[in-house]
Amino acid sequence: MLKLKLLKLAVFLAALIPLARLGWKAYQHMLGANPIEVITHSTGDWTLIFLMLTLGITPLRKLTGQHWLIRFRRMTGLFAFFYASLHFTTYIFLDKFFDVNEMLKDIAKRKFITVGFTAFVLLIPLAVTSTQGMIRRLGKRWQMLHRLIYISATAGVVHYWWLVKADVRKPQYYALALTLLLGYRLLAAQRKKAAPARLAAQSRAQAATGA
Numbered sequence: 561m562l563k564l565k566l567l568k569l570a571v572f573l574a575a576l577i578p579l580a581r582l583g584w585k586a587y588q589h590m591l592g593a594n595p596i597e598v599i600t601h602s603t604g605d606w607t608l609i610f611l612m613l614t615l616g617i618t619p620l621r622k623l624t625g626q627h628w629l630i631r632f633r634r635m636t637g638l639f640a641f642f643y644a645s646l647h648f649t650t651y652i653f654l655d656k657f658f659d660v661n662e663m664l665k666d667i668a669k670r671k672f673i674t675v676g677f678t679a680f681v682l683l684i685p686l687a688v689t690s691t692q693g694m695i696r697r698l699g700k701r702w703q704m705l706h707r708l709i710y711i712s713a714t715a716g717v718v719h720y721w722w723l724v725k726a727d728v729r730k731p732q733y734y735a736l737a738l739t740l741l742l743g744y745r746l747l748a749a750q751r752k753k754a755a756p757a758r759l760a761a762q763s764r765a766q767a768a769t770g771a
């Protein structure tokens with residue numbers, strides 16, 4: 561129990577390193593000629609990384625049998641939302657100087673912004689309902705609602721893919737990771753669906769052989 565708590569604290573502190581690095585660089589005037597761009601890119605990257613980590617926990621837990629890993633899912637998910645909020649805040653405060661009209665025009669006109677905004681908005685209900693109380697209150701509906709993360713992560717990857725001008729390698733890596741993570745879930749769901757039929761066939765075969 562104590563070990564898990566310490567590990568959680570370590571993961572929490574590690575998850576703050578990207579922010580601390582940005583803060584330190586800003587303090588040292590080391591963010592280069594375009595600090596807004598550096599902050600937008602870093603926070604965008606870390607949002608996607610935390611989304612992938614969150615989606616990776618269930619497959620890793622099932623494949624390794626290390627069920628305690630699930631205890632980290634809420635934290636990584638909330639960090640994805642945290643970095644997405646910083647990313648969005650950088651955009652509205654620093655990039656658009658909080659010009660709501662400019663911002664709305666951008667969201668409507670530039671498709672990579674539209675899809676990024678969608679990804680962000682979809683994370684809001686997930687963050688709001690991440691508490692134990694909400695999990696209890698929503699019951700089965702909680703799981704359904706939290707499947708929005710699949711759409712949010714997909715929209716996040718599309719957002720990245722659409723915004724890069726030349727070298728699409730990085731968004732491609734994210735797309736590959738996402739395909740594997742969602743593909744695993746699809747296969748697991750299919751296996752679960754087919755399980756009763758498989759069991760029935762097995763018991764019929766056993767009955768026929770008298771085993």
Ligand code: HEM
Nearest residue numbers: 600601604605607608644648651676677679680716720723
């Ligand atoms: C879950 C939501 C989001 C994710 C995962 C995400 C992810 C990313 C990533 C990975 C990058 C590129 C980082 C790099 O070049 O290394 C990026 C850039 C950017 N994002 Fe997002 N983003 C999200 C939401 C948003 C929202 C809501 C907005 C604004 C409404 C936004 C505006 C931008 C802008 C302006 C850039 C820089 C574009 C450029 O350099 O040309 N993003 N984002």
